[in-house]
Amino acid sequence: MKKKAYRNTPAFVMLAWGSFLFFVVLILIGLYTLKEPLMVKGYYLMGSVGLISSSFTLSKVIRDNQEDEERYNKMFRVQDDVEDI
Structure with a gap:
């Protein structure tokens, strides 16, 4: 059984x-x-x-875009490797 691996330490x-x-x-x-009106x-x-x-939304969007870019590059790298063969 695989163990979950987290990116950050507790x-x-x-x-x-x-x-x-x-x-x-x-x-x-x-x-x-603060000494100002309500x-x-x-x-x-x-x-x-x-x-x-x-800030939470922006960090999620940046992380998601980075993960999508990595997935996209991996997918097309595999397709390029297959086409080269």
Whole structure:
């Protein structure tokens, strides 16, 4: 039976999630202690949530495009090898 192989170590995954949660907490603390009206705090919160979600989406798109490019190159490399024979 094949064993699952992950690209990242558990320590690196924990570091990534830990730093993400740490900075989200810092943003929330900063918004809570901000001496501005609720409207301004809401604007900053919307911007922060939008930035976080678009960062996740962008990283997924970049990863998917890279994997598609590798798959495309592998597929046509095999076809070129077959045609050369």
